[in-house]
Amino acid sequence: MKKKRIAVIGAGPMGLAVAYQLARDGHKPVLLEADDRIGGMAATFDFSGELLERYYHFHCTSDLAFFKVLDELGLADKMHWKETKMGYWFQNKVQPWGNPIALLKFQGLPLIAKLRYGLHAFSCTKGNDWHKFDKIEATSWIKKWVGAKAYEVLWKNLFEYKFYQYAKALSGAWIWSRIRRIGRSRYNIFKEKLGYLEGGSTTFLQSMADDIRVRSGEIRLDSPVGKVVIESGAVKGIEIHGRFEPFDSVISTIPLPYIPSIIPDLPPEISSQYKALKNIAVVCVIVKLKKPVSDNFWLNTNDPEMDIPGIVEYTNLRPLDSHIVYAPYYMPGEHPKYQDPDEVFATKVCTFLKKINPTLTNKDFLDLHISRYRYAQPVCGPEFLNSLPPYSLPIRGLWVADTSYYYPEDRGISESIQFGRNLALKAMA
Template sequence: MGLAAAYQLVRDGHQVVVFEADDRLGGMTASFDFNGLTIERFYHFHCVSDHAFLQILDELGIADKLQWTETRMGYWYQQRLQAWGNPLALLNFKGLSLIAKIRYGLHAFFSTKRSNWRPLDNVEASGWIKRWVGAEAWRVLWQPLFDYKFYHFSGNLSAAWIWCRIHRIGNSRYNLMREKLGYLQGGSETLLQAMSTAIKDGGGDIRLSMPVEQVIIESGQLIGVRVAGQTETQAFDRVISTIPLPFVPRMIPDLPEAVLAQYRSQANIAVVCVIAKLRKAVTPNFWLNINDKDMDIPGLVEYSNLRPLAHNIVYVPFYLPADHASYAESDAAFIQKVRCYIQRINPEVSDDDFIDIHASRYRYAQPICPPGFLQQLPPYQTDISGLWIADTSYYYPQDRGISESVDFGRKLAREACL
């Protein structure tokens, strides 16, 4: 989001400085060297409805780098791999009654046709889903995803937020039976490098490994920022903060206490995302939902079934509250779990088939959006003239994603300089 805001500001003729605490750009979109392969630390994909993403690719002259793939979904249930993601797969699904299948299908169909999310804004998601699909389909198809993604937050989520996820994926289909998703050649690094170049060519300055320690406010007026390890204040007439909201009270402590309390109250889920490089495919699916009491994950993403690569790449995300006991476990413990889970799903994958495996963590991976979420957020235009504060929470009801980041970041930039 911050990079998109800087890109728009440069296009509009403003002088911009980007302060990035990490040694690379992108946040959750950033890539790393995975034993010779440059790839994202956390998985990303694109849908045909990602209009802001498609527009910026055109502007940057890299639209030809976007490729579309017909992908498949699967479901691991009752210790078997089943097809998923289309009406025929639903009808053939083992372990669910015909009535439950019909109710589930009707809910999915009408969710993709709905366009107005606001009637769902103050509705609790699990109750909304249960009323549509019934107890059986909820227990088999939805509850494990909620439990292993949201934990104790699962009973207090906005139906509008969950609906938006269903709607986006449902509308990635180009017919009733087939789904099409996109990827960038070179991964998200292709986009980040193009945006970085555009910002620098437009006179912008990008400063890596330079975390802002404090936004300086004096007598209710924005003064500028102070970088960690430095004593002087760098003056700016506008500051756009895109750090996770719970960090705001530490970085901008001079805001009114009532506003700081709102930032502190925003809940988030952390993630430990394990990525494995394999000699052998695990399944033919891009996305695999999982309902298995012996696997504490909602699913896995076999990324190489979207983006063809020299080896098979699988992402396995463990979503956890940061204060959950499991989050304190070592990376090695999560890596060992993933080895076991992959071999449970496909016993033909041997220990020798694992070429490399790596774990990445992100403390503020997923904002938790309860009913009426927008009314619980402070306005992103603060009462301090020239100070704007937002993170991925403000995409609501949409989920965090690259297209949403581009869209909202550019919106912030335009509004900040009206």
């Protein structure tokens, strides 16, 4: 079989996985990344001496594709597991959450609502067929199971403070898969178990990059693709910084909303499909503290003074010298709030943390960082896959995908790795 020279656009986990598989199969991938670092949403930065992800990540026991790569790279011993806790900030106090005892003791819900909520969560963890939820709108499905009161207390903020005007346009299958993934990453029904990689995401990102390079692959940073050149129904190459470079094939893994601008010669009906897709942006506030806010990894919030659905206390999973809290603000990128300056988000989050833990003072706040990502999460409506063009486009040598294509699974490192490796195999078949 002829070994091909392939351009892979985007060095997030999916793009890395594509290039990794291609290089291992003897091809010569050239991985092109517009950013100054690899990783996409898993990329890391220097947070006053601590190498940290710009957006929090964790691993579940079901992340088999990720574990396979760790084995191949000799990193399996870098994986660590920890029992984590979940809490709920409601009625001005942190309440235990995430297990049957906590549910029964939760203050603010009648018993019947608790039982209905528990039955719904349990049923989601036991099923395997997502197709029966694919045509269902998520909020109506959840309300039918748990009732209006439990929805208002436990679910409404999670929908409305992430998806805003799209909150009632989400797929039941997409929500089901999120409940199922977390529910299955447990020691038992009472204890949650999550994993972290020693050194964080940079450990496997750099190892994948090294493996690509040693097998004759190439990684170019600060290399935004200006155009994918198509002639006579086939890919000819790409333009970078105004210069043409020939390639046998092109595989794009960047967010789909960018595709119409970098591949302007697509058939109009395909371009219109990409343009019709909706996406959620994120403004992620990361705070470094002298002491913890709580003993929870997850802390959901339902408070009229807090316009976020929760925080993630990362160091209650992965131990570091200081205490790290992520407060992600998700919202449609066109929402006016996304244009607010960083200082607005920083001030609000610091106020929220002090309210949750009144012992925190200004001296406990060591540093703060804000990351923004315009296309962080596709809005997955009912029958979402039907809205996507095929990832094998009717252009010879052109393949286009992003995290949308492993619906109903939510975006995740393991899912991106599995899809990316399979995409590489199919593209070269």
